[in-house]
Amino acid sequence: MRVLGIDCGTECTGFGVVELCTDGKLSCLRFGAIKLSSREALASRLATIFAQLGTVIEQYQPDQVAIEEVFYSVNAKSALKLGQVRGVAMLAASSVGLHVAEYAPLSIKSAVVGYGRAEKHQVQHMVARLLNLRELPEPADAADALAIAICHLNTSATLERQNQRSATA
Amino acid sequence: MRVLGIDCGTECTGFGVVELCTDGKLSCLRFGAIKLSSREALASRLATIFAQLGTVIEQYQPDQVAIEEVFYSVNAKSALKLGQVRGVAMLAASSVGLHVAEYAPLSIKSAVVGYGRAEKHQVQHMVARLLNLRELPEPADAADALAIAICHLNTSATLERQNQRSATA
Numbered sequence: 087m088r089v090l091g092i093d094c095g096t097e098c099t100g101f102g103v104v105e106l107c108t109d110g111k112l113s114c115l116r117f118g119a120i121k122l123s124s125r126e127a128l129a130s131r132l133a134t135i136f137a138q139l140g141t142v143i144e145q146y147q148p149d150q151v152a153i154e155e156v157f158y159s160v161n162a163k164s165a166l167k168l169g170q171v172r173g174v175a176m177l178a179a180s181s182v183g184l185h186v187a188e189y190a191p192l193s194i195k196s197a198v199v200g201y202g203r204a205e206k207h208q209v210q211h212m213v214a215r216l217l218n219l220r221e222l223p224e225p226a227d228a229a230d231a232l233a234i235a236i237c238h239l240n241t242s243a244t245l246e247r248q249n250q251r252s253a254t255a
Numbered sequence: 256m257r258v259l260g261i262d263c264g265t266e267c268t269g270f271g272v273v274e275l276c277t278d279g280k281l282s283c284l285r286f287g288a289i290k291l292s293s294r295e296a297l298a299s300r301l302a303t304i305f306a307q308l309g310t311v312i313e314q315y316q317p318d319q320v321a322i323e324e325v326f327y328s329v330n331a332k333s334a335l336k337l338g339q340v341r342g343v344a345m346l347a348a349s350s351v352g353l354h355v356a357e358y359a360p361l362s363i364k365s366a367v368v369g370y371g372r373a374e375k376h377q378v379q380h381m382v383a384r385l386l387n388l389r390e391l392p393e394p395a396d397a398a399d400a401l402a403i404a405i406c407h408l409n410t411s412a413t414l415e416r417q418n419q420r421s422a423t424a
Binding site for chain 1: 296
């Protein structure tokens with residue numbers, strides 16, 4: 087199974103494509119970040135995010151997409167800005183028929199670092215280790231996106247094992 | 256000039272296409288609302304909004320798109336939900352190269368009713384009168400969308416007159 091993880095942000099949106107191979111190993115196919123200039127008009131920035139995520143989806147053909155649930159600790163102004171990016175990111179997936187899974191930040195960090203309150207650099211280190219990368223994935227938003235993809239692959243694998251057990255029980 | 260006005264909402268998004276004819280009269284070409292079931296997955300709801308707005312744009316070929324600026328009096332959770340819809344609506348315009356203008360709710364109501372704190376039914380009545388409609392535009396979200404389009408047409412016409420005056424001065 088191949089998953090595209092997306093870490094939405096108003097200035098920088100990270101993405102990462104991870105595959106769970108048949109031997110049970112995780113493999114990183116691509117990661118990066120879409121950085122946006124606040125000087126550009128909002129509608130045009132949203133078009134850039136949609137187009138770039140669309141290109142990644144077209145090139146890497148993920149089976150599913152995973153995205154972070156949003157904290158409501160931010161203020162309404164930030165939430166609106168983030169919502170605009172998030173809506174467009176979800177659309178990039180759903181417009182080509184891909185399912186979008188959502189995970190709480192705590193679940194993502196727990197899945198990768200084993201500790202829900204992990205710092206950004208801890209996530210980067212563990213993502214590099216799990217995916218056997220020579221260098222830390224940069225920027226941190228790209229590492230977060232890879233972590234979201236890993237979290238979804240772990241969850242899906244666990245669910246599948248449970249289903250197999252119930253089927254054979 | 257032909258303008259598509261969009262009134263974004265998490266449950267219902269209104270739209271309306273208004274043309275400023277060469278004789279200076281306003282003409283309503285289409286209005287309606289995209290109602291969304293909260294039982295449907297968010298990503299799929301966003302895809303529906305994008306597709307339906309895309310169809311309206313394709314059919315009516317507006318020159319520009321206008322949208323309401325958002326109040327920050329709502330809470331962060333509502334702002335995030337609204338932002339997701341708003342991002343997708345703006346993308347529907349910008350993805351086909353259309354400019355998106357934004358207006359504050361106060362400006363829109365002032366442009367249509369002449370009073371910034373007007374009630375929903377006052378907006379519906381004035382929109383029906385300005386566009387020479389036999390019945391009140393329903394739902395109210397569709398009337399709001401028509402009001403946004405009228406506001407943008409008024410503003411553009413005023414700007415054009417000013418430019419002509421400066422050119423001849």
